[in-house]
Amino acid sequence: MSAIRSIRLLALATLFCAPAAHAGDLKGDPERGKELFNTNACVTCHGVTKGDTSKVGPTLMGVLGRQAGTTKSLLGPSDGLKKYGVIWTPQTLDEFLADPNAKVPGTAMIGVLADPQQRADVIAYLSTLKE
Secondary structure: HHHHHHHHHHHHHHHHHOOOOOHHHOOOOOHHHHHHHHHHOOHHHHHOOOOOOOOOEEEEEOOOOEOOOOOOOOOOOOOOHHHHOOEHHHHHHHHHHHHHHHHOOOOOOOOOOOOOHHHHHHHHHHHHOOO
16 A cells, blocks of 8 residues: 555544544533524524523423423423423533424424534524523
């Protein structure tokens, strides 16, 4: 095997073995997160006030520390989220927001935040929404 081919294979192996970036690895900016929340259509489906059941998705007031699938909304909670049942932490939110339907099949959540920094920012904003 040529030296160049060996280097290419090593580089490719390194790329695939490198850990994926997670929002937990990044410092989130709550102000930027609020802006993203309001411009990425999150606000279309989710309220941010206590007890708001007037939206398609649940209110995100106090979401950190809450069990998934326990908050009422116009559509749910979905059976998928009820079964998922994790406690929402920055890590579980990061995993979910990266690809909701892959993480929880059957969820009504259609939004995806593929960018780890955007997820970190939105999660930082959500952490300010305390009951």
